Amino acid sequence: MAKQLIKGNEAIVKGAILAGCRFFFGYPITPASEVAEAAAYYMPQVGGTFIQAESEVASINMVYGAAAGNVRVMTASSSPGISLKLEGLSYCAGAELPLVLVDIMRAGPGLGNIAPEQSDYNQIVKGGGHGNYKVIALGPNCAQEMCDLTMLAFDLADKYRNPVVILADGFIGQMEEPVEFPEAYASFPDKPWALHANADDEHRLITSIQLEPEMLEQHNIHLQEKYRIISENEVRYEDYMVDDAELVLIGYGVVSRILQTVVDDLRAEGKKVGMLRPVSLWPFPSAHIAELGDRVKNFLVVELSNGQMVDDVRLALMGKTPVHFYNRMGGMVPSPEEIYAQVKTIWEA
Amino acid sequence: MAEKRLSKADSFYKVYERTPSAIKDVTHYCPGCGHGVLSKLIAEAIDDFGIRERTIFMSPVGCSVFGYYYFRTGNIQCAHGRAPAAATGIKRAYPESIVISYQGDGDLAAIGGNEIIQAANRGENITVFFVNNAIYGMTGGQLAPTTLIGQKTTTSPFGRNPANEGYPIRVSEMIATLEAPVYVERVMLGDAKNTNKVRRAVRKGLSNQIDNKGFSLIEVLSVCPSGWKMTPVQAKQWMNDFMLKQFPLGVYRDRSEEIPVRESQRHVFSVDGIRDKLELPKSGEQTMQVEKPAAEFMNPRLKLAGFGGQGILMLGLMLAEAGMRAGYHVSWIPSYGPEMRGGTANCHVNLSERRIGSPVVSKPTVLVALNQPSLDKFESEVAPGGLIIYDTALVPNPPKRKDVKVLGLPATTIADELGNTRIANMVVLGAYVGYSRILPKEVVFSALPALIKRKNLLPLNELAVEKGMEFVTRMGS
Amino acid sequence: MLEAVGLVQAKVVVREDECKGCGLCIAACPENVLFEQKHLNRLGYHPAGYTGSGCTGCGTCFYQCPEPGAIAVYKKGYVGEEVA
Numbered sequence: 001m002a003k004q005l006i007k008g009n010e011a012i013v014k015g016a017i018l019a020g021c022r023f024f025f026g027y028p029i030t031p032a033s034e035v036a037e038a039a040a041y042y043m044p045q046v047g048g049t050f051i052q053a054e055s056e057v058a059s060i061n062m063v064y065g066a067a068a069g070n071v072r073v074m075t076a077s078s079s080p081g082i083s084l085k086l087e088g089l090s091y092c093a094g095a096e097l098p099l100v101l102v103d104i105m106r107a108g109p110g111l112g113n114i115a116p117e118q119s120d121y122n123q124i125v126k127g128g129g130h131g132n133y134k135v136i137a138l139g140p141n142c143a144q145e146m147c148d149l150t151m152l153a154f155d156l157a158d159k160y161r162n163p164v165v166i167l168a169d170g171f172i173g174q175m176e177e178p179v180e181f182p183e184a185y186a187s188f189p190d191k192p193w194a195l196h197a198n199a200d201d202e203h204r205l206i207t208s209i210q211l212e213p214e215m216l217e218q219h220n221i222h223l224q225e226k227y228r229i230i231s232e233n234e235v236r237y238e239d240y241m242v243d244d245a246e247l248v249l250i251g252y253g254v255v256s257r258i259l260q261t262v263v264d265d266l267r268a269e270g271k272k273v274g275m276l277r278p279v280s281l282w283p284f285p286s287a288h289i290a291e292l293g294d295r296v297k298n299f300l301v302v303e304l305s306n307g308q309m310v311d312d313v314r315l316a317l318m319g320k321t322p323v324h325f326y327n328r329m330g331g332m333v334p335s336p337e338e339i340y341a342q343v344k345t346i347w348e349a
Numbered sequence: 350m351a352e353k354r355l356s357k358a359d360s361f362y363k364v365y366e367r368t369p370s371a372i373k374d375v376t377h378y379c380p381g382c383g384h385g386v387l388s389k390l391i392a393e394a395i396d397d398f399g400i401r402e403r404t405i406f407m408s409p410v411g412c413s414v415f416g417y418y419y420f421r422t423g424n425i426q427c428a429h430g431r432a433p434a435a436a437t438g439i440k441r442a443y444p445e446s447i448v449i450s451y452q453g454d455g456d457l458a459a460i461g462g463n464e465i466i467q468a469a470n471r472g473e474n475i476t477v478f479f480v481n482n483a484i485y486g487m488t489g490g491q492l493a494p495t496t497l498i499g500q501k502t503t504t505s506p507f508g509r510n511p512a513n514e515g516y517p518i519r520v521s522e523m524i525a526t527l528e529a530p531v532y533v534e535r536v537m538l539g540d541a542k543n544t545n546k547v548r549r550a551v552r553k554g555l556s557n558q559i560d561n562k563g564f565s566l567i568e569v570l571s572v573c574p575s576g577w578k579m580t581p582v583q584a585k586q587w588m589n590d591f592m593l594k595q596f597p598l599g600v601y602r603d604r605s606e607e608i609p610v611r612e613s614q615r616h617v618f619s620v621d622g623i624r625d626k627l628e629l630p631k632s633g634e635q636t637m638q639v640e641k642p643a644a645e646f647m648n649p650r651l652k653l654a655g656f657g658g659q660g661i662l663m664l665g666l667m668l669a670e671a672g673m674r675a676g677y678h679v680s681w682i683p684s685y686g687p688e689m690r691g692g693t694a695n696c697h698v699n700l701s702e703r704r705i706g707s708p709v710v711s712k713p714t715v716l717v718a719l720n721q722p723s724l725d726k727f728e729s730e731v732a733p734g735g736l737i738i739y740d741t742a743l744v745p746n747p748p749k750r751k752d753v754k755v756l757g758l759p760a761t762t763i764a765d766e767l768g769n770t771r772i773a774n775m776v777v778l779g780a781y782v783g784y785s786r787i788l789p790k791e792v793v794f795s796a797l798p799a800l801i802k803r804k805n806l807l808p809l810n811e812l813a814v815e816k817g818m819e820f821v822t823r824m825g826s
Numbered sequence: 827m828l829e830a831v832g833l834v835q836a837k838v839v840v841r842e843d844e845c846k847g848c849g850l851c852i853a854a855c856p857e858n859v860l861f862e863q864k865h866l867n868r869l870g871y872h873p874a875g876y877t878g879s880g881c882t883g884c885g886t887c888f889y890q891c892p893e894p895g896a897i898a899v900y901k902k903g904y905v906g907e908e909v910a
């Protein structure tokens with residue numbers, strides 16, 4: 001199929017529609033606004049609905065309402081807006097509602113700026129909102145994956161009745177690359193638990209409240225069991241030249257693209273360097289990292305944050321392999337040369 | 350014979366299975382609470398209108414949080430204040446459903462103030478029942494936005510003081526100022542006559558929704574004997590004596606008669622013509638075979654920079670689009686973040702035979718500088734052996750580097766001669782592809798229509814590309 | 827035949843089990859035929875009771891009562907069973 005040169009943020013919307021999403025409730029924020037803009041343009045043309053809500057708080061709650069029905073629904077925002085959505089996300093997770101939330105991360109804290117960062121890792125991967133919940137988090141690193149992982153996100157959301165987050169950075173959202181769009185889903189599986197506005201609805205309830213501690217504990221145990229199954233089945237990552245690697249670079253999103261260049265440059269010099277790119281940030285490829293830790297001499301984790309994912313790498317390795325860390329913040333993006341220099345110091349140490 | 354009997358509505362569950370309480374046939378409401386009465390009036394109307402199977406009841410946070418124990422309908426329990434937003438979501442998914450947002454004064458007028466105003470202003474076809482009991486019942490009797498001046502609550506222990514807490518909010522009056530709402534009325538669960546008015550308002554609010562007329566809000570003054578620390582009978586008297594003064598009853602907006610009855614438009618899932626609607630390329634469009642350029646021009650990493658209006662971003666996109674059509678891996682990224690300052694624009698483009706790593710170009714092999722600041726800023730970054738292209742008409746001080754190739758051309762002058770300064774970018778495009786031979790003219794021309802929306806401008810753009818190519822051919826000869 | 831004629835006299839039935847003794851029905855009954863009973867019900871309230879005559883079937887008590895199932899009113903001419 002022919003390719004289309006397209007911005008990552010728009011590829012998300014086209015992918016979502018191909019995956020059967022017809023409802024989008026958003027609120028503008030740079031660098032995620034193109035997602036809402038594309039949804040506003042395409043949704044009405046495919047018989048869908050786009051609403052620009054009054055706030056991120058309202059938009060996630062609109063999603064909550066629509067996700068209670070037998071439809072596919074999404075929203076998108078960037079870091080400050082995601083903070084506002086976390087209350088609603090916790091309710092969605094508690095009520096086990098499937099939805100796709102796109103986070104095109106920007107720099108913080110506070111209003112920060114509109115340049116890329118990866119500092120929402122903790123608030124998405126570690127919960128962020130209240131309660132013992134998890135959301136599946138997928139980190140695309142190219143426009144093609146903005147489409148593909150969004151489509152996958154809808155399937156995973158329905159499969160597990162759980163929110164799925166596309167955790168991308170400003171660069172991946174703003175970048176244009178060729179995308180090959182797959183065929184549209186002709187339909188998606190019926191959600192028997194959902195409201196259908198028919199006679200069966202009297203037996204259906206969408207709620208996150210449970211007053212009885214015993215029952216709420218049961219619900220929490222049920223959720224943790226679901227999360228365990230997800231952890232076992234939905235880990236995704238990409239290995240790039242790790243087979244014989246003595247040093248493995250770890251990064252996701254735009255960082256992984258820069259790391260690829262570094263690996264290419266170092267391989268050209270004959271250095272045994274590889275890259276591991278977590279695609280699913282939750283569930284995190286901990287087991288794979290632990291296994292690499294048995295044969296790799298050093299890891300270098302690179303992030304556009306103060307070191308959020310690196311904690312998960314360290315936890316996976318439990319101290320058995322040295323983990324080095326390099327980061328930029330505030331919207332600064334490291335050049336391949338910068339990282340190359342880091343690798344050199346590790347190599348020579 | 351139902352009309353000769355008044356008894357528990359069918360739209361209540363017979364047994365409240367969802368309550369954790371051992372007693373499953375009694376509500377959790379306190380003796381005398383207005384919530385119970387309003388619930389009965391709503392359930393009765395749902396019965397009478399025959400809409401139970403398609404009704405979805407939105408329980409708020411407040412004493413009516415457990416509405417779903419009782420209403421034998423579809424049920425969604427919402428976050429505090431967000432019921433109008435959640436109602437919007439499910440109603441848009443099921444326009445044929447009857448969505449009831451049932452909210453207290455804390456829920457609707459405090460934490461959810463924005464959600465209710467915006468849902469009303471969008472004219473969502475939903476029915477809102479707003480229970481104004483001048484207090485936070487559920488949390489034990491704290492100040493509400495509707496608490497009366499002087500009224501003692503646990504968080505206004507000396508009485509509501511306007512200097513500190515402001516004045517009681519009149520929600521109906523406020524909502525009625527909006528264009529969209531169809532029907533706004535304040536009623537009171539008082540004596541038999543007033544209660545009958547509540548009954549009528551409930552039915553009107555629901556029939557408006559059944560007829561797809563739009564947004565209705567019924568504010569219901571209601572007693573909270575527990576929160577007010579009164580007996581139910583005293584509470585009714587207090588409501589009558591004091592709340593009425595602050596909250597006059599009446600119809601604040603009613604366009605029910607003006608608006609015609611409409612059919613609801615069900616949401617139908619369809620994928621008909623979806624690829625066209627999404628403007629996806631036809632599968633027939635194939636990549637074009639091109640010859641490889643000389644090794645020094647292969648796999649270029651370009652940085653393109655200039656003033657905002659010079660079409661720098663478009664130039665980059667053209668290259669990426671054409672590169673894609675020639676079967677290359679490509680990436681384009683606009684200047685973004687710290688580099689995006691002061692009216693300058695730049696972008697980074699990669700064309701590569703291999704999967705592209707960093708889309709961000711830190712060591713360009715090609716720099717296109719269309720003004721002096723861009724050249725000054727990026728000249729030093731260019732990789733040794735690389736290429737600098739600049740507009741001699743706008744860059745008085747040419748590049749100083751000796752270890753790079755330099756291509757200066759008066760792009761703006763050439764564009765002016767063609768009658769349009771704005772196509773200098775296309776002249777540069779022609780010069781670059783002509784000089785490097787990275788892409789043949791046909792591929793570039795095939796890319797133009799994908800990005801130039803005004804088709805009558807295509808010939809001019811093609812001409813500009815050709816002029817750029819001619820310039821480098823003349824230069825070489 | 828009862829079936830054909832229906833109730834000759836309206837009546838009110840208080841389900842004591844579901845009554846919370848709030849007294850609103852008693853206060854509102856225009857005929858004063860409801861009263862607070864001395865005993866406590868399973869919920870710990872003094873339930874309302876009907877004196878047994880004088881109810882006109884006006885429905886006031888039903889619409890004052892917050893409990894969905896605590897009061898049922900059968901109007902004159904009603905044909906059928908009492909509801910559970």
Ligand SMILES: Cc1ncc(C[n+]2csc(CCOP(=O)(O)OP(=O)(O)O)c2C)c(N)n1
Binds near residue numbers: 412484485488
């Ligand atoms: C985000 C959030 N903040 C606060 C609360 C605590 N809370 C529960 S109910 C309530 C007030 C409800 O008052 P109102 O809406 O007037 O309902 P009523 O109980 O009077 O019917 C509050 C503040 C909450 N559940 N969630």
Ligand code: SF4
Binds near residue numbers: 377383412487574575
């Ligand atoms: S606290 Fe007030 S509003 Fe809540 S149930 Fe009791 S009387 Fe009703």
Ligand code: SF4
Binds near residue numbers: 854859880887888
């Ligand atoms: S129906 Fe009327 S008359 Fe009969 S008990 Fe009730 S309020 Fe009194």
Ligand code: SF4
Binds near residue numbers: 381844846850
């Ligand atoms: S109004 Fe209802 S709950 Fe209150 S006393 Fe009468 S029957 Fe009982």
Ligand SMILES: [Mg+2]
Binds near residue numbers: 454455
């Ligand atoms: Mg209240």
